[in-house]
Amino acid sequence: MVSLGASRRALIGSTGARLHLGRQGASALIFVVSLALFVTAWWAVVTVADVKSYILPSPGEVWQALWPGLTENPTSRASLLYQFAITFKAAMIGLVVGAAAGILVGMVAGQFRWFERIFMPYVFAIQSTPKIAIAPLIMIWFGFGITSESILAGILAFFPLVVNTFAGMNMVDREQLRLFTALRASKRDIMVRLRLMTALPLILAGLEIAVVQALLGAVVAEFIAGQNGIGTQIVLFQSVSNTAGVFAAIIVLAVAGIALHGIVKFARTKLIFWQSRGIEA
Amino acid sequence: MMQMKPRTTAAASPPSAVGALTAAGVEKRYSSARGAVQALLETDLMVQPGRFVTIVGPSGCGKSTLLMILAGLLSPTSGEVRYNGVPIAGPHEDIGVVFQSPALLPWLSVLRNTMLPGRVGRHVSRADRRGHEARARELLSLVGLAGFEDRYPSELSGGMQQRNAIARALLLDPPVLLMDEPFGALDALTRERMNQWLADIWQAQQKAVALVTHSIDEAVYLADEIVVMSPRPGTVVERVQVDLPRPRKPDLMKTQEFAQLSGYIRQLLDSSETDSGGVSA
Numbered sequence: 001m002v003s004l005g006a007s008r009r010a011l012i013g014s015t016g017a018r019l020h021l022g023r024q025g026a027s028a029l030i031f032v033v034s035l036a037l038f039v040t041a042w043w044a045v046v047t048v049a050d051v052k053s054y055i056l057p058s059p060g061e062v063w064q065a066l067w068p069g070l071t072e073n074p075t076s077r078a079s080l081l082y083q084f085a086i087t088f089k090a091a092m093i094g095l096v097v098g099a100a101a102g103i104l105v106g107m108v109a110g111q112f113r114w115f116e117r118i119f120m121p122y123v124f125a126i127q128s129t130p131k132i133a134i135a136p137l138i139m140i141w142f143g144f145g146i147t148s149e150s151i152l153a154g155i156l157a158f159f160p161l162v163v164n165t166f167a168g169m170n171m172v173d174r175e176q177l178r179l180f181t182a183l184r185a186s187k188r189d190i191m192v193r194l195r196l197m198t199a200l201p202l203i204l205a206g207l208e209i210a211v212v213q214a215l216l217g218a219v220v221a222e223f224i225a226g227q228n229g230i231g232t233q234i235v236l237f238q239s240v241s242n243t244a245g246v247f248a249a250i251i252v253l254a255v256a257g258i259a260l261h262g263i264v265k266f267a268r269t270k271l272i273f274w275q276s277r278g279i280e281a
Numbered sequence: 282m283m284q285m286k287p288r289t290t291a292a293a294s295p296p297s298a299v300g301a302l303t304a305a306g307v308e309k310r311y312s313s314a315r316g317a318v319q320a321l322l323e324t325d326l327m328v329q330p331g332r333f334v335t336i337v338g339p340s341g342c343g344k345s346t347l348l349m350i351l352a353g354l355l356s357p358t359s360g361e362v363r364y365n366g367v368p369i370a371g372p373h374e375d376i377g378v379v380f381q382s383p384a385l386l387p388w389l390s391v392l393r394n395t396m397l398p399g400r401v402g403r404h405v406s407r408a409d410r411r412g413h414e415a416r417a418r419e420l421l422s423l424v425g426l427a428g429f430e431d432r433y434p435s436e437l438s439g440g441m442q443q444r445n446a447i448a449r450a451l452l453l454d455p456p457v458l459l460m461d462e463p464f465g466a467l468d469a470l471t472r473e474r475m476n477q478w479l480a481d482i483w484q485a486q487q488k489a490v491a492l493v494t495h496s497i498d499e500a501v502y503l504a505d506e507i508v509v510m511s512p513r514p515g516t517v518v519e520r521v522q523v524d525l526p527r528p529r530k531p532d533l534m535k536t537q538e539f540a541q542l543s544g545y546i547r548q549l550l551d552s553s554e555t556d557s558g559g560v561s562a
Contacts, residue, residue, distance in 0.1 A: 185401035
């Protein structure tokens with residue numbers, strides 16, 4: 001069942017927890033229990049109410065769609081991992097380019113007032129627009145395939161980083177800025193050694209959002225015009241009423257999203273050591 | 282109560298411009314939405330090598346403004362600042378500044394913070410930089426932070442942070458040191474200790490120092506000359522020469538002479554307050 005890995009974790013959790021159930025151990029235990037309850041409730045509803053499997057498949061049916069998809073030879077098109085790798089690649093290309101561009105634009109806007117005045121109003125206007133709506137336009141301009149997917153992923157990753165980098169650069173402490181002026185620091189030093197470092201926590205927080213947004217962009221692009229990838233698979237499963245397959249693909253995406261977000265978050269706590277150091281000392 | 286009137290000079294001290302930082306007829310007006318604010322009325326000031334000048338006055342009298350003008354961090358509306366007889370229009374490499382807050386960079390260790398002036402200063406050559414680490418370590422033990430070189434600012438107490446900031450200001454051995462209420466944020470006991478420590482350091486280094494404070498005791502304890510300022514718009518009410526013997530020790534504060542001087546300064550501050558209509562801070 002779904003809880004194969006989970007029950008093992010619960011076992012480790014419960015033996016480790018006997019002596020002292022730390023905050024983390026406790027929340028892991030609660031998670032495992034609630035997941036088990038959720039799956040049970042799901043199974044019960046489907047069974048008792050006799051829901052058609054194309055409306056809502058049972059957990060077992062989802063597992064039967066998920067497991068072969070994961071264990072299939074990863075070079076085969078039937079493999080969910082093969083399909084996911086395509087989506088992942090597009091998302092990562094978009095993320096790297098979009099995030100880098102976002103940090104750069106945010107830095108320049110944070111440093112130069114004229115640039116801020118010209119460009120930031122557009123950034124804030126577009127930031128408040130559901131950007132996913134431009135997906136069809138991207139298809140018109142760049143055609144089908146990985147280019148369009150990466151571009152959409154890149155656009156979605158770009159905005160959180162522009163906004164956060166810009167905001168972070170402006171969070172600079174007045175006295176620290178005065179200090180740099182008194183030390184006759186160059187513009188470059190003020191930008192990199194002071195403003196950018198001040199912005200770093202917010203930049204990494206932006207990256208946490210961007211990594212999930214990039215994945216979203218790639219999947220949506222595939223919905224519209226993909227030839228391959230997990231988004232395309234979802235549309236394909238839906239068209240043949242393979243609802244269990246849709247669920248399996250969503251689970252793969254969810255796990256990937258959580259993992260990516262977790263990696264960035266971990267990197268953030270390691271990189272921004274100075275925001276927690278005082279508490280330990 | 283018996284009032285001894287100490288020696289005072291109405292005009293600036295005899296002009297020996299060598300190594301001296303002078304402000305002549307310096308004025309500062311701020312224009313705000315509600316009209317112009319006169320922060321500083323024509324003020325003259327001279328800080329000479331080996332002299333410790335304290336500037337004391339009620340809150341908002343423009344004493345910090347005056348110090349920032351001396352540091353080249355604010356430009357006066359009229360009048361000029363000269364160093365070594367030459368007008369200066371911005372921060373000068375010979376002038377070290379200590380601000381109200383320590384303004385340490387939280388992502389740099391205590392040692393790296395101390396070395397900052399050598400990292401960002403445009404005037405510092407690569408050859409100079411090599412000597413900076415040794416110098417920084419030396420200064421850190423001078424300010425009582427030996428053993429804390431690899432710690433981070435958030436691990437230090439407020440007093441230690443401010444001492445780190447002073448060590449940083451001394452890195453490039455500036456002949457002039459300007460301090461803007463450096464111990465204003467500290468508790469009374471720590472503050473007294475810091476004053477003693479500063480008196481000792483100054484005794485060893487003999488720089489031209491100007492220190493802004495609103496504590497009368499601090500002003501008297503540290504000074505060779507006390508500049509008393511009126512409430513806003515601030516200007517110099519009187520310059521009081523302090524002939525108390527050096528090196529100074531805390532016992533000095535219990536002496537008759539010390540009490541008389543503080544009493545006199547207090548009287549000057551009180552009367553200038555009533556003259557201007559008794560505007561309280």
